[in-house]
Structure formats: C-alpha cells, structure tokens
Amino acid sequence: MTASTLVPKLWNYCNILRDDGLSYGDYVEQLTYLLFLKMADEQSRPPFKKPSPIPKGFGWDVLITLDGDDLETHYRHTLEELGKRPGMLGVIFRKAQNKIQDPAKLRRLIVDLIDKEVWSSLEADVKGDAYEGLLQKNAEDVKGGAGQYFTPRALIAAIVEVMAPSPDITICDPACGTGGFLLAAHDYIVKHHELDKSQKKKLKNGTLFGVELVDSVTRLCAMNLLLHGVGSESDADMPVVSKDALAGKHGEYEMVLANPPFGKKSSVTIVNEAGEQQKESLIINRDDFWASTSNKQLNFLQHIFTILKQHGHAAVVLPDNVLFEGGAGETIRRELLKQGDVHTLLRLPTGIFYAQGVKANVLFFDRKPAQEKPWTKKLWIYDLRTNQHFTLKENTLKRSDLDEFVKCYNPKNRHNRKESERFKSFTYEELIKRDKINLDIFWLKDDALEDSANLPDPDIIAQEITDDLEAALEQFATIAEDLKQSKE
Template sequence: MNSNTLVQKIWNFCHTLRDDGVGYGDYLEQLTYLLFLKLAHEYAQPPHNRATHIPRSCDWNSLKTRTGEPLEAHYLTVLHKLGEEPGMLGAIFFKAQNKIQDPAKLSRLVQMIDAENWLSLDADVKGDLYEGLLQKNAEDTKSGAGQYFTPRALIQAMVECVNPEPMKTVADPACGTGGFFLGVHEWLTRPGVPLDQKQGRFLRHETFHGNEIVAGTRRLCLMNLFLHNIGELDGAPSVERADALISEPWKTVDYVLANPPFGKKSSMTITNEDGEEDRDALTYERQDFWQTTSNKQLNFLQHIVTMLKTTGQAAVVLPDNVLFEGGAGEKIRRKLLETCDVHTLLRLPTGIFYAQGVKANVLFFDNKPKDGKVHTKGVWIYDLRTNKHFTLKTKPLKRDDLQDFIDCYHSANRHKRTETERFKYFDYDTLIARDKASLDIFWLKDESLDNLDNLPPPDVLAQEIVDHLEAALASFREVAASLPAASSADVSNDSGK
C-alpha cells in the first residue's frame, strides 16, 4: 500500500467513527495509543531488537490476538497500567481512556494498524498523516483544539527569519502539539544542508525543550515529535506537563519560538478559605520578573526573557494588548526595550487563527547582557494587517503571503534593511517617547474606507466583522473579570438609596 492510500484509509475510518460521535480529538488519542504500541512492537523485532520496557501483558500482541468485548476489557487494562509507567510510556498513556465504545470498531482499528509496517514508512509520511489529523482537529470548533494550533505558514516564516543553527537548543513554554519544534526540525533537515552524525543525534535527543499544561495536548505533541524522529520510544519526554510560569526553570536556551495562550487570566485558579476565587493569588510572584501582573501574556513575555542565554533569540506571537497596555504592560515594554534588542515587529492580519477575535503580532528580539546599557536601537515594523484579508476556509494564510516580510527581515544581515511601504523603522527615542511606550503603530491607510469597490468579498468581510466583535467581547469579559465582585451588603445599600 502506498502512502497516499494509507492516509486515505486512516481518514475514512475517522469518518466512520465520527458517525458514532467520536470526534477528531478522540480518534487522535486512540490512534496515538495503538500506533505507539505497534511501533514499539516493530522496534522489538529484528533487526532492531530494542528493549521497549513495555510489559508483555500490555504489548501489541496482547491486543491483536483479542476481539470483541475481551479486547475492549483488555484495552482498558492496558491503558491504565501503561499510564503508571515512567518516562515516555507514562507520558503517552497518562490518564488514557477508551473513547471507542463499539468493540467491533476498536477491533477494526487494531487490525488496520497491525496490517502496516510503520517503520518502513518515511518519517514524512507518518508525520504528515498525524499533522493532517491535528489540523482537522483544530478546524473542528467544537473540540476547542484550535487554541493550540499556530498556522504552519506563520511558523515556517518565523523559523526562517530566526534561522536556527544545528547544535543549539530550542524551547517553547506553551508548545501545544509541537508546531514550532517541527518547524525548526524541518528547517534544520532541509535539502542541501546535511547534518553530520553528531548534529543528528543532538537534534533528535537534546535540541527541544517544552512545556504543555494540558495532558491530552502534551500527549499529541509527544507523539507528533516521535513520528518525526524526535525523541526515543523508551526515553524521557522532552515536553513537561507543567505550567511553565511556575515550574522549575530549565537551563537557558539559544532560541525560544512560541505562541503563548491568549487571554489575560492566569491559568491557575486558587481559592481562599471561603471557597471563593482568590484574585490576588492569580499572579506569579517571581523574583526574576520585572513586574507582578495577572496578565498571562505579559508573564510569558517576561518568562521567555529569563529562558534565553545572553546570546539567545526569541520570536513570540503576542496579542495587541501587550503592545499598548498601561500599568505593568508599559513598565515591561520599557524594560524589554532597554535590556533586550527588540528589533522587529510583524503586525499580523485577522482571520488566520482558529480562535476568533484574535489580533496578534510576532515580536522578534535578542537577549543581551544585563550591563545597564540600552540595547534596542530601534524597531522595524512590518504591517501585514492593513488592507490584508484572510479567512481560514476561503482564503487561508499561505507561505507566499509572508515572503515579502521574510525578504524585508533580511536574516542574512539585519543591519542592511530597506524601508518599504509596509516596512518602517522607528528609533528607540521615538518609541520611548510615545504614550505608554506603545508599539501599537500603523501608518497605512485603509483603502476600503475611501472606495467601496475595494471592499473584500462578502464572506471575508463577514468574518472580519465577527473577529472584531469577538475581540470587543473578549475585552469586555476581561474588564468584567478584573472588577471586584459586589458583596451582598453593597447590593443591599444600593437598593436602599
């Protein structure tokens, strides 16, 4: 069976399960469990003869020799036992559950996976299959998985601009399903740039370090990396299941590429003795942060600075509020401009993320020694938002849409850049003198305001209206959430006035 036929076979069975109420996410999890066990079985056979550390009572043979209800019962036992194992095994099967309630269809899925020799397939085939399923899952709005999925075209452009080198470390403190890691892996293994044996080992075992707080997403990330030849079957997972903002820090790294979760509220929910949410506790008290704030993106931005070596580089997707917010936001921006070399800002168009209402940017900066000097000379801003219209379905963002930005970025020598209509330079003194040191800067005129003939197609226009309304609603929710709750006494006093 060729790769295209296999991919179609996997897709078709996914559609069959959807008729039973099994969504892409649930299907992905079951495929992950079974495919991992089948790959382990293949690695244990000649010529590999590898010790997989999977108990014989839980191995692939124990599944494929059963059918019907005995298979279903044994499958549940396997998921539970392997979830208690250390290392990669325990990470893949952590709190694993069977979501396929029809034993006959579970048996069919086992037989379908057993029929293939997966190790004989190219890593690109296995990886593309899994990536395709991840994207389908992200497109399914009911699953909510879109929040973990960054457009691959954007990842490719960010990686090409940063231009990571072999034998250097890469981190993502909120890595989702591993898109940035795979983007770096693809860049370092691109045709015409061969790696030697030492570089290849480093890429597979030591390059990537991540955090993902959601257990199911972390599982998908680890499997996604494994299918792309990153990590080992019986090794330690390269992605920790922990909140990066409160977990023990790694040693510093060379690169951080990330799209931290949007939404200002902390991922922690802490209650006081009365069982009520403790709003004062929803901040991260860290001595290495410039400011204490409950704004999650500002905390991730500060955290990323602490993760970098003094020669480290970062490219981070951030929402608009990080560019203009006052208070802690202003203080953090001023400190960032002073202590790091903040050199490039890409203003992203709306309509490219699965989460609606997102207005985002990519901030590129280099860490510098904390020597008291001002390290930002100026920031180059590329406006890819004004007069640009995209939707996820009819006009998705493509790699070619970012080519002009990549050319303007000029990674070969950032000091030989040229201004264009969309690419402008703002020196440090100009930026620091702006109200709140705001980086929320536009200069292009919206052509549709003067000429109705320039309006985007109706479906694009409708989606942009939805995005704007969603963004406004999100802002109102954040304001409401930040207000102290009125006590019953307050309500009583108000009603008596």
C-alpha cells in the same frame, strides 16, 4: 504509501467511529495509543531488535489476538498500566482512557488499519505528515476547541526561516501545543545543514524541548515528534513535558519559538461563604520577572526572556494588548526594550487563527548582558494586517503571503535593511516617548475606508467585524473584572 493517501485512510476510520459519538480529538487520541503500541512492537523485532519499553503482557502481540469483551477489558488495563510508567510511556498514556465502546470497532481499528502497515519502515516525513494532517483536521473541528493549540503552519515556516536555527543550539517552545514550531525548526536544520552522526543524535534527543500545560495535547505533541524522528519509544529524557511553564524556569536555551495561549487573564474559581462562585485572579509573582500580573501573555513574555541564554534569540506570537496595555504591560515593555534588543515586529492579519477574535503580532528580540544603555536601537515593524484579508477556509494564509516579510527581514544580515511601504523603523527614543510605551504602531491607510467599490467579500467583512467585536468584548470583560476586584 504517501501522506496524501494515508490521511484519507486514517480519516475514513474516524467517520465510522463518529457514529458512536467519538469526537475528532478522541479519535486522534486513540490512534496515538495504538500507533505507539504497534511501533514499539515493530522496533523490538528484526531488523531493529531494540528492547521494548512496553511491559510483558501489555504489548501489541497480545492486543492483536483478542476480541469482544476480552479486548475491551485488556485495552483498558493496558492504558491504565502504561500511564503509571515514567518517560515517554507516561507522557503518551497519562490519564489515558478507552473511548471506543464497541469492541468490534476497536478490533477493526487494530487489525484492519494499524496492523496493516509497518509504521517504523515508513519515512518520517510520510507518517509524520499524515499525523500532522490529522492534527490539522482536528484543529478545524470547531466544537473540539483544539484549534487554539494549532498555529498556522505557513506562519511557523516563515518565522523559522528568518530565525534560521542551527544544529549546535538548543530550542524551546514553552507553550508547544502539538509541536509545530519544534518540528519546523527540526526540518529547517535537516534541510539546511549537512549533519554528522553526533549532530543527528543531538537533534533526535538533545536539541528540541517543549512544555505544554494540557496532558492530552502533550501526548499529541510527543507522538508528533516521535513520528517525525524526535525522541524514541524508550526515552527517559523527554523532549516534551506536561506542566505549567509559568511556575518557574525549566532551563535556558539559545532559541525560543512560541505562540502562548490567547485568552483571559489567569484565574481560579472559588466558592465563598454564601455559596457563590467567584473568580480570583492568579497573579504570578516571580523574583525573575519585571512585574507581577495576572495577564497570561505578559507573563509568558517575561518567562521567555528568563529562559533565553545571553545573546539568545526569541520569536513570540502575542496579541495586540501586550503592545499597549498599561501598568505591568508598560513596565515590561520598558525593561524588554532596555535589557533586550527588540528589533522586529510583524503585525499579523486577522482571520488566520482558529481562536476567533484574535489580533496578533510576532515579536522578535534577543537577550543581552546587563548594561546601563538600552540594547534596543531600532524597532522595525512590518504591517501585514492593513488591507490584507484572510479566512480559514476560502482564502487561507499561504507561505508565499509572507515572502515579502522574509525578504524585508533579511535574515542573513538584519542590520542591513531598507524601508518599504509596509516596513518602517522606529528609534528607541521614539518608542520610549510614546504614551505607555505603546508599540501598537501603524501608518498605512485602510483602503476599505476610502474605496467602497473594492470592498472584500461580505463573508470576509462579516468575519473581520466578528473578530473586532470579540476582541473588544474580551478587553471589556478584563476591565470589568479588574474594576470588580478593585472594589472588593
């Protein structure tokens, strides 16, 4: 059995259940619960013979014997009971509900699909890649909105390659989504290092840490990690937790890899005395932050700096506004350039994220000890945006599209770099003199403005116009909200 044969098999069952109104996301969630129960049962039998974390009476051995209303009732009670438990059980089953209303179809899923495989004996890359394939399909489901938690895997692979994680460090993603960065780091370490027994143990349970705000996404991440061999069914110390990362520090790490959620500023809806709904900005005030703001991405950037150990390394996907926004944004950029070594910026092309209208970058920086002089000496910017045209379906971003960036970055010795057409450096003095310390810097001419004969396909142009308009609309909405609040 390979991932390429397993994904269609798993997906065919989804099509059966979609007739009952089950979304892709609901299906992947139900699959997650049942897979966990089946694997816990397998692990308790020979040759593994591990103690099962599932309480007696709620395991796979009971579920497989039931049908009809008895099955539906018992499955519902099982989900409720396991959701109250600590550790991995609590993360996987928290607030879990049965969305499969037809007991006959639930039984088909249990008996014909899940029970037919010995999942624990499948190689981690087979079952893990199969599950990752389902998450990819779920992200492509526009209506479900799960795409916002899914970073393009080609981009993740390139970022991890230049960051080159090693087995002796701790790695955190404070907005981990379905776990793409963490798993890519795991795979890189396995591929590039000969691990001894203690290093393998640490990689399984003490190297990777994730934080995710949304319960349903946390469970997908936990299962994704588990299927790839990270964590275990009976884990008390979880590699991923469900909470608001911005609420405070949750440890310090040698490396942070993250794509924090794009979107509007943090706000809460309240009802005033007249019964009207109003949105109030949630300004985050933390003593360890340089500035107080309601801008989520600026807060994540500050948060990531606080959870980095001295001399730790970070790579963060950030929207354009983080590079040029005034006020708190200017303060944060000034402090980051001074207290960290902000050495590389990758300008990303449009059309690569499921969230529409996104213009983004990857910022690479190191945290340094306090000193009078600024740590940033030179910022190298690679422009992968100008004259690059990608879409989510016809012309997707491939890992090979990032080969030149990886070569220019020169991960083996990034202090020995050469400028090229797309790769330029700017000194600290040049950056600090720019209006509002604007880091949104570009120098290449857009060929489309000069050469109308070689324009990209109409669908690509239409998508890029849509992206630009949606990005502009997002900025106008933010300005309007700020103006409204300043009057009140």
